[in-house]
Amino acid sequence: MGCELWCDTHGRRMSFPEAGTRFRKTCPSLGLEMKNTRREVVLGGLAAVTAGALPLPAFAKSYFAGTAVDNGVTYKTTNFDAIDKRWHKQVVKYLSSEPQGTVVIDTIHHMLYLIMENKTAIRYGIAVGKEGFKWYGRATIDNKTTWPKWIPPKEMLERNPDLPAFVDGGSMKNPLGARAMYLFNDGSDTGYRVHGTINPESIGKDASSGCIRMLQEHVIDLYKRCPIGTAVWVLPHIADQANRTKLPVDPTLQ
Numbered sequence: 259m260g261c262e263l264w265c266d267t268h269g270r271r272m273s274f275p276e277a278g279t280r281f282r283k284t285c286p287s288l289g290l291e292m293k294n295t296r297r298e299v300v301l302g303g304l305a306a307v308t309a310g311a312l313p314l315p316a317f318a319k320s321y322f323a324g325t326a327v328d329n330g331v332t333y334k335t336t337n338f339d340a341i342d343k344r345w346h347k348q349v350v351k352y353l354s355s356e357p358q359g360t361v362v363i364d365t366i367h368h369m370l371y372l373i374m375e376n377k378t379a380i381r382y383g384i385a386v387g388k389e390g391f392k393w394y395g396r397a398t399i400d401n402k403t404t405w406p407k408w409i410p411p412k413e414m415l416e417r418n419p420d421l422p423a424f425v426d427g428g429s430m431k432n433p434l435g436a437r438a439m440y441l442f443n444d445g446s447d448t449g450y451r452v453h454g455t456i457n458p459e460s461i462g463k464d465a466s467s468g469c470i471r472m473l474q475e476h477v478i479d480l481y482k483r484c485p486i487g488t489a490v491w492v493l494p495h496i497a498d499q500a501n502r503t504k505l506p507v508d509p510t511l512q
Contacts, residue, residue, distance in 0.1 A: 321458040328436060328478065331405050331428040336458050336473050345383025345461045347476055352379035361452075361480075361490045363470060365394070368462045370452070370470065372483055382480065385460040385471035393450050399488040400442035402481060408432045411449060430456060436474045437481040441490055452490070453477060 323337040338346060345368075354373055356362060362371040362379075365386040371379040387393070405427035415421055425432045435454020442448060455461070455471040465471070472480065 329404050331436075333428075333436060333474060334430065334456070336475055341383075341458065341473070342462060345473075347380065347382050347479065349374070349378055350381045351377060352381075353377055354379075356491065357489075359484075359488060361399075361484065361488060363490065363492045365492060370472065370480070372480065380483075382472055382476045383461045385455065385457075385463050385465045387469065388464045393448065394492045395443065397441035397443045397448055397450075397490045397492070399439045399452075399484055399486060399490060400445070400447075401440040402484070402486065403427075403438055404481070405436060406432075406434045406438040406453070408434045432456070435471075435477060437477045439481065439484060439488075452480070 320340045321337055322334040324335050325332050326335050327333075350371075352371060352373060354360075354362065356373055358373050358375055360373045362373065363369075363384070363386075364371070368384050368386060370382045370384045372382075373379045407427045408425040409423070410418075410421045427434075433453075433456060434451070435456055438451045438453040440447060441450045441452070450469050452470040452472065454474045454477040457465070457471075458473055460471060461473060
């Protein structure tokens, strides 16, 4: 299990000695067959559209270990041996003034933290939005659902007119995966979600159209831990720093 200290004030992770000093001083299936119809071709390529690139079939298959059943839906399970250990779920040390139960999303380092007790957090690897599709700020989870239907937003349909009008929940070609948690700000839907993925190889990358992707097993776990009203903070100062400076090396991820 990895271990780290996070400081909101400094906007980065620190080793234990450095964190101690600064805290005291300053801190408060993707193998596609040929299809006969245009709709089938489009559905077969949904994963490629939402991930930004079409993986090679042999490469993609290595990310799946088998199948499991959840709420009556059979889905492909993740082969965690094919996933870099930095993206695995783990409990880490975490310094923050945010209250327990808050979800903090570090888009630069591709990490999602659920703050727990005793200065700890559960950390999950994520995929985030490509440049031009990112969103930062505070929100709450005001709606959540299992095996959500996917309805491409108007802007995505304009960019990719061959996309279907919707994909049923539970479909192995639905990019939202097993769960979706909908982010609202002051009662208004931001259009962004924390959801599963059918592209486990995208975790750790800037790959989505703005939403936060998680491995299926991870989003199922987080969904159970986050009731309606959960506070979410997509860190803005981390993104700002990334535009100006070289990011610090995180020793816990080496």
